[in-house]
Amino acid sequence: MAQLPFIAAIDAGIHQEMRRDSRVLYFGQNxxxxxxxxxxxxxxxxxxxxxxxxxxxxxxxxxxxxxxGLRPVVxxxxxxxxxxxxxxxxxxxxxxxxxxxxxxxxxxxxxxxFGFACxxxxxxxxxxxxxxxxxxxxxxxxxxxxxxAKGLMATAIRDDNPVVFLxxxxxxxxxxxxxxxxxxxxxxxxxxRRAGGDVTIVATGWMVPRSLAAAEKLAKEGIQAEVIDPRTxxxxxxxxxxxxxxxxxxxxxxxxxPRHATVAGIIAGDVAEHGFSSxxxxxxxxxxxxxxxxxxxxxxxxxxxxxxxxxxxxxxSLQGRR
Amino acid sequence: xxxxxxxxxRQIWIYTQMLRIREFExxxxxxxxxxxxxxxxxxxxADGAEAxxxxxxxxxRDGDAxxxxxxxxxxxxxxxxxxxxxxxxxxxxxxxxxxxLGGSMHLTxxxxxxxxxxxxxxxxxxxxxxxxxxxxxxxxxxxxxCFFGDGASKQGAFHETLNIASLWKLPVLFLMENNGYNVVTxxxxxxxxxxxxxxxAVKSKAYSMPGVTVDGxxxxxVYAAVGTAVERARSGxxxxxxxxxxxxxxxxxxxxxxxxxxxxxxxxxxITVFGKREEYEAALRGDPVPRFRATLVKSGVLNAxxxxxxxxxxxxxxxxxxxxxxxxxxPKLESALDNVYA
Numbered sequence: 001m002a003q004l005p006f007i008a009a010i011d012a013g014i015h016q017e018m019r020r021d022s023r024v025l026y027f028g029q030n031x032x033x034x035x036x037x038x039x040x041x042x043x044x045x046x047x048x049x050x051x052x053x054x055x056x057x058x059x060x061x062x063x064x065x066x067x068x069g070l071r072p073v074v075x076x077x078x079x080x081x082x083x084x085x086x087x088x089x090x091x092x093x094x095x096x097x098x099x100x101x102x103x104x105x106x107x108x109x110x111x112x113x114f115g116f117a118c119x120x121x122x123x124x125x126x127x128x129x130x131x132x133x134x135x136x137x138x139x140x141x142x143x144x145x146x147x148x149a150k151g152l153m154a155t156a157i158r159d160d161n162p163v164v165f166l167x168x169x170x171x172x173x174x175x176x177x178x179x180x181x182x183x184x185x186x187x188x189x190x191x192x193r194r195a196g197g198d199v200t201i202v203a204t205g206w207m208v209p210r211s212l213a214a215a216e217k218l219a220k221e222g223i224q225a226e227v228i229d230p231r232t233x234x235x236x237x238x239x240x241x242x243x244x245x246x247x248x249x250x251x252x253x254x255x256x257x258p259r260h261a262t263v264a265g266i267i268a269g270d271v272a273e274h275g276f277s278s279x280x281x282x283x284x285x286x287x288x289x290x291x292x293x294x295x296x297x298x299x300x301x302x303x304x305x306x307x308x309x310x311x312x313x314x315x316x317s318l319q320g321r322r
Numbered sequence: 323x324x325x326x327x328x329x330x331x332r333q334i335w336i337y338t339q340m341l342r343i344r345e346f347e348x349x350x351x352x353x354x355x356x357x358x359x360x361x362x363x364x365x366x367x368a369d370g371a372e373a374x375x376x377x378x379x380x381x382x383r384d385g386d387a388x389x390x391x392x393x394x395x396x397x398x399x400x401x402x403x404x405x406x407x408x409x410x411x412x413x414x415x416x417x418x419x420x421x422x423l424g425g426s427m428h429l430t431x432x433x434x435x436x437x438x439x440x441x442x443x444x445x446x447x448x449x450x451x452x453x454x455x456x457x458x459x460x461x462x463x464x465x466x467x468c469f470f471g472d473g474a475s476k477q478g479a480f481h482e483t484l485n486i487a488s489l490w491k492l493p494v495l496f497l498m499e500n501n502g503y504n505v506v507t508x509x510x511x512x513x514x515x516x517x518x519x520x521x522x523a524v525k526s527k528a529y530s531m532p533g534v535t536v537d538g539x540x541x542x543x544v545y546a547a548v549g550t551a552v553e554r555a556r557s558g559x560x561x562x563x564x565x566x567x568x569x570x571x572x573x574x575x576x577x578x579x580x581x582x583x584x585x586x587x588x589x590x591x592x593i594t595v596f597g598k599r600e601e602y603e604a605a606l607r608g609d610p611v612p613r614f615r616a617t618l619v620k621s622g623v624l625n626a627x628x629x630x631x632x633x634x635x636x637x638x639x640x641x642x643x644x645x646x647x648x649x650x651x652x653p654k655l656e657s658a659l660d661n662v663y664a
Contacts, residue, residue: 025455046459049490057448057482064452064466067437068387070459072452092445096438100430101420102661104438136662160664 004178006171009146010111011038013153014073016182018043024157025065028075028111029053055085062108063093063162071157072108079114079128079166093162094137109156109163115206115256116169117293117304125293125300127257129204130266132164133234139163139187140234144208146176148231151185159187168205188235192244196224199314200244202267203254204230207305211254214310225252225314233263241267242275249280250317254305258288280321284313325549327542328380333623336380336541337614338632340372343396344611345640346405350395350412350426351587354576357648359583360413361576365426367587368396370539370571371499373610376400377544378467378497378566381552382435385462389450390469392427392441397469401434405643415650422653423661444470444477447496451483454494454561465493465555472522472565473504476512484529484563491560495551498522498563499538501570506591526563538566539610569605 004012018024018039026032027049032040039048051058055076062072076082082089089110096104115127133140139161143149149167156163193208194215203211208229215225226244230237245251251271253264264285271283286305294300328336347367353360368375375396379388382401390397398408403419411418412426420430427441437453440446450468457464474480475498487494500522502509509516515524526533532554536547544566551562573588588594592602618624624632 052482052485052489054482054486056479057451057486060445060448060479060483061452061455061486064389064437064449064454065456066452067449068453068456070456087442087445088448091442092440092449096430097664098661099420099424099428100432100438100661101418101423102664103420103430103432105664107664139663 001177002180003175004146006146006149006167006174006176009150009176009178010153010167012178013150013183014039014157015042016150016154017157018047021071022047023069023071025070025072026075027051027072028058029077031075055081056088059085059088059110060092063088063096063106066106066108067096067104073157074108074110076110076112078116078124079112080123080126082110082112089132089164090135090138094135097161098137105160106162107160109153109165111165111167113169113172114166117256117300118170119295119297119300121295122292127205127255127288129166129233130257130261130263133236133263133266137161138234139232141165141187141232142204143167143231144171144205144229146174147178147183148185148191150178151183152231155184155187158184166205170206185231187232188237190228190230190237190240192226192240193229194225194227196226196248198224198248199226199250199252199317200241200248201225201227201252201254201310201314202230202241202264203227204233204263205256207254207256210305210307211310214307214314217307217311218314223314223318236267238267238270238274241271242278245271245275246278249278251279251283252286252310252313252317253283254286254310256288256304258290259285262287281317281319284317286310286313325546325553328545330623332380333618336376336545337618337624338636339376339400340541340611340614341632341636342405342639343368343372343375343399345636346399346408346643347395349409349640349644351572353644354584354586358585360648361426361584362414363425363427364575364578365412366393366575367570367572368393370501370605370610371568372396373541373614374499374538374544374566374568375469377541378495378548380545381549382467383464385464386467387435387437387453387457387464388467388469389437389446389453390439391443391446391471391474392439393471394427394429394439398429398431398434398436401431401436403431403434403436405640406646409643409647410650413647413650414652415647416653417646417650421657444474444479446470447474447479448483451487451492451494454487454492455490457493458490463556465495465552467495467497469497469499471504472498472500472502472509472513474498475522475525484526484531484561487561488529488531491558493555493558494561495548495555496561496563497548498565499568500565501568503570503574503591505574506595508596521565523563523565531561531563533563533565535565535567538568539608539613541610541614569608571605571609
């Protein structure tokens with residue numbers, strides 16, 4: 001175990017796979033511009049390259065390279081930059097295996113930060129996770145700890161499908177214990193971050209530490225919250241969520257995206273359909289308010305779910321319980 | 323660099339493949355009237371572009387790859403795909419090349435190097451460059467053939483990819499079939515080069531790569547122009563933009579009449595939209611398939627009897643493809659859920 005910042009843990013995952021598999025490529029804008037770049041030095045320019053600002057070509061070329069047998073990782077920096085090339089992400093990468101009747105595989109990783117609610121205003125702060133999770137053929141990964149960042153990146157690179165790897169920008173420097181050596185975290189397996197019997201909270205990305213902080217506050221009132229981090233939303237480990245709801249009877253879903261663009265809404269629908277009899281109260285969703293993320297600090301804080309809103313949501317769910 | 327003219331055997335091979343593409347697509351076209359409802363959605367024919375397709379792919383070697391667009395029936399035929407499996411795919415049947423999951427617009431035959439076809443204009447161009455990056459890393463002199471239309475050259479994907487491909491000296495050929503129309507829009511209406519009387523191949527200058535315009539209805543001219551580009555790509559010198567001027571002899575696609583059954587191909591847009599019947603008829607008079615036959619007969623490569631025999635053989639082959647495909651069953655319903663993930 002080593003203490004590593006989240007961002008270094010992602011790099012450790014990429015290194016782990018590039019060392020063991022010469023088919024792995026890593027490329028993107030504003031990287032690999034000198035021979036000293038750590039990935040260039042380790043793996044050379046055949047496999048590590050700087051690209052122009054051309055997201056459509058970057059992602060499209062990753063698709064072609066993947067169909068030709070390689071395993072590209074595209075450094076996109078910000079999830080919004082995928083919007084520039086949305087056709088390649090949504091209507092090219094996940095389609096070719098299917099439309100070819102299984103003749104080709106498209107193993108690639110689109111690595112992008114998201115949710116930079118830190119004064120980056122309206123165009124670099126989005127939480128676009130749900131935009132990708134409903135696309136058949138795509139897998140969507142949202143790590144919230146440094147260890148998972150390494151292990152999920154490694155699994156993403158080994159996966160034979162296109163994977164959108166979304167790391168939360170406000171977790172970038174967050175340190176954590178990261179296993180040395182080979183580390184893989186399976187897709188579709190949620191992690192219970194905190195056990196509790198009174199209420200189930202489900203959150204991803206930066207909303208996980210906020211939910212854990214809220215849970216500590218609630219614990220002082222005698223409320224024990226179980227906090228579940230799905231870690232991958234496609235595939236989604238609904239079983240772990242349903243099992244927890246069967247125990248607690250109360251569900252609070254926390255999501256940084258605006259109301260109707262959330263993963264929370266999709267989980268709510270699934271739980272309402274498959275876990276209705278377990279529910280003792282309506283599902284409560286804590287989401288961003290329905291607006292573009294504002295620049296001004298107090299306004300930004302007002303828009304995005306915080307500890308207080310999560311605590312209030314739990315209280316609302318448990319209202320009248322006793 | 324100068325490319326040797328194709329041998330007599332290659333010339334006959336080129337003519338045979340041109341004929342096979344034409345005869346295959348004639349039967350696709352006839353399916354709309356002879357078996358209404360069997361072909362669904364939108365289908366696009368390559369008639370008029372056969373010389374360009376075959377003259378280009380004549381240079382194809384094992385280990386090379388080709389990617390194309392939704393107008394994709396010609397390439398796999400030239401690469402050796404089974405027309406029975408192709409027709410079955412176009413009919414949505416279990417024996418289809420792609421198990422009925424892709425259809426006319428998405429023919430793929432990986433075993434023959436035909437990696438894939440995007441139905442989104444221009445979107446496949448970066449895919450070809452990515453496959454070319456893989457070839458560059460393999461260092462075996464393998465190259466990628468990237469086919470697209472004139473319309474695609476107005477997409478960002480085209481410009482982004484040509485820039486990177488030239489910058490990285492990728493072993494890829496950008497083979498633009500300029501058929502003069504983007505659906506019902508003429509090239510002069512949408513392309514600044516065309517509007518100013520310049521060939522579309524001048525776009526290559528912006529990316530510091532060679533660009534050449536060739537008569538795409540003459541397979542030997544295409545063979546020579548593409549051959550030069552092939553030599554350059556295999557040597558590691560980088561990509562070339564080849565503008566191959568063709569005339570599509572059918573409308574953009576079969577008629578779209580939702581809801582219901584598409585019944586036929588309408589007349590070419592030159593006639594239906596622009597009233598330029600003479601333009602279309604001139605193109606018909608220049609039809610590359612009979613023209614190349616005449617060339618080969620005149621030069622003694624083929625005698626008329628042999629050419630007739632070839633026509634009969636090819637017609638029989640394609641009739642058999644229709645008969646096979648019509649009889650092939652539909653896939654099992656649950657197979658719709660296969661191959662979503664690898």
